[in-house]
Amino acid sequence: MPAEVMDPMPKNTASNAYSESSIKVLKGLEPVKQRPGMYTRTENPLHIIQEVIDNASDEALGGHGRRIVVTLRADGGVSVDDEGRGIPFGLHPEEGVSVIEIVFTRLHAGGKFDKASGGAYAFSGGLHGVGVSVTNALSTRLDVTVWRDGKVAQLGFAGGAPVGPLSVRDATRGEKKSGTRVDVWPDPSYFDAPGLPQAELQRMLRSKAVLLAGVEVELVNEKTGERQTWRYEDGLRGYLTEGLGDTETLIPIFEGARFADPARAGEESFAAGEGAEWVVAWSEDGALVRESYVNLIPTPAGGTHDAGLRDGLFQAVKSFIELHGLQPKGVKVLADDVFSRVSFVLSAKVLDPQFQGQIKERLNSRDAVKLVSSFTRPALELWLNQHVDYGRRLAELVIKQAQARTRAGQKIEKRKSSGVAVLPGKLTDCESVDTTRNELFLVEGDSAGGSAKMGRDKEFQAILPLRGKVLNTWETERDRLFGNNEVHDIAVAIGVDPHGPNDEVDLSGLRYGKICILSDADVDGSHIQVLLLTLFFRHFPQLIARQNVYVARPPLFRVDAPARGKKPAQKLYALDEGELQATLDKLRKDGVRDTQWSISRFKGLGEMSAEQLWDTTMNPDTRRLMPITLGDFGFEETVGVMTMLMGKGEAAARRGWLEDKGNLVEADI
Secondary structure, three states: OOHHHHOOOOOOOOOOOOOHHHOOOOOOOHHHHHOHHHOOOOOOOHHHHHHHHHHHHHHHHOOOOOEEEEEEOOOOOEEEEEOOOOOOOOEOOOOOOEHHHHHHHOOOOOOOOOOOOOOOOOOOOOOOOOHHHHHHHOEEEEEEEEEEOOEEEEEEEEOOEEOOOOEEEEOOOOOOOOEEEEEEEEOHHHOOOOOOOHHHHHHHHHHHHHHOOOOEEEEEEOOOOEEEEEOOOOHHHHHHHHHHOOOOOOOOOEEEEEEOOOOOOOOOOOOOOOEEEEEEEEOOOOOOOEEEEEOOEEOOOOEHHHHHHHHHHHHHHHHHHHHOOOOOOOOOOOHHHHHOOEEEEEEEEOOOOOEOOOOOOOEOOOHHHHHHHHHHHHHHHHHHHHOHHHHHHHHHHHHHHHHHHHHHHHHHHHHHHOOOOOOOOOOEOOOOOOOOOOEEEEEEOHHHHHHHHHHOOOOOEEEEEEOOOOOOOOOOOHHHHHHOHHHHHHHHHHOOOOOOOOOOOOOOOOOOOEEEEEOOOOHHHHHHHHHHHHHHHHHOHHHHHOOOEEEEOOOOEEEEEOOEOOEOOEEEEEOOHHHHHHHHHHHHHOOOOHHHOEEEEOOOHHHOOHHHHHHHHHOOOOOOEEEOOOOOOOHHHHHHHHHHHHOOOOHHHHHHHHHHHHHHHHHHO
16 A cells, blocks of 8 residues: 555644644743733733732731832833832842842742741732732833842842842931832733723722721822822721712621631631621612622632622521511522622631632632631621611511512413423422522432432532433434433423524523533543533534533542641642642642642542532532533534534544644643
């Protein structure tokens, strides 16, 4: 046979050559410059300036300094001046260069990894050590001046690299004793718009003043000569009151603060000093104010601390309603009923916060739910029972919300009730009729289905266990789908008939807002995911278009970590090998030796207890749920790829695709 027939791979050309020289290693700050969007927002330079302001705020949070000044310079730069301890400028004991240079030129370097007792920053927002180094990387010029130990140290950078050696001189009489000033000139080539959004900057600085009671935050504009100063003596209460404006509150503002003491009963699982400060207001109408922070870092996308506040308020109000016999017959109060008309400002302190992404928009730390909930619930319960008239007024609002929701759900149920097929016997349904809230978990195997049934929230989560692998339905005719029992049960359970992408289909019968595929975190589990996604894309495409289909992501590993410093013993979960390695690296940075932790690998969902499955995979506050969308591909292009992957006569095309793309799998491992 001729050689050209035996060799299906294309010959190397200049355009597709793949050799040792193709592998590039990015050093220093090059990763940031190559992919700035991975490290910061690129709409404008505000976030890289915020990294500097956050450092100044962390100093004030630790009790060092009472004033922060941000100056918009006439030459386009921005200065951030604080009265903190000043960045150490001596030689690093291991690296042999100035600590200032390390902080501003090395990723994953900083003083906020050390969370042990006595660490420089026990509670801070900085975690990854990439904050001000990103600022430096994306700036044409950056100058640092430090006042510390009677000395003044200065170092300048251009394009992320030092422009000269560190200069150190004696402080003159009248100079401040300690502090840091960072002057930044952002590089406009990395941002969509070169200017700072004034309203956002002002809002951020005002919030810092609110969260740092008694600390003065000043904004100076050299071009206009304007000065704005924020200093809040009333703290969070004053901020919320100002934000609500003329909105009338239903009851007086509920406020409180509590921080953990492991010596107190029930607080052993929290680190000393962890906790929260909060102000909460209910109103019947008007705009709502909702802001949350973790260690002074704003979290506009909320997270687990918000979920803890929500749960604490719900449990307290529910307890008050039950204690005073206020709940009408047939009405069930849910967390949404309590939280729908809430305005709040929440400031949480978490020793080792885990954020979603470097820009820290959302807190992911699982422990924060319990932390905030366990502190806010007893405080509100006590307050309501001390002010029964206000409690009754709040209960009336909550019950009114619950009744309105129940009526809306009954209308939906009535519209979809006629002609519904008998639900499959394996389905363990939920109690709620609120379609937008209900969730159906398609679970691999009866064993895992049993754990899911025990661990679920039966109010809104339904379980349908699947036996074995689902039929590959890519080439199955629609009128023959129901010949397969598993496919029949899925279709009847979700309440929607099979359809095409452009069909007029009645979706009013949809029984669940989220249809979640829950399978083992292994190769067989991935195969089941693919078969189910094939079913939905081919025969229920409008559910994917509406983002009703999700994939639940259970962890593959559990790490039992010992107590370290202020942090108590923890059970940490990792989705895959990459997350496991990152978790172990972090433990090592915390001073934990390799012999002090233990690693468990889940062979399947059936090995998880109901509590573990709930905490890691089903709890809306702590799980990871991936919505299924077409992404960058169009519908027709996706059909072509799926035909190649799932079509019976496409073996040769699949083989070629695997030979071409197979190396990408190893690159991600």
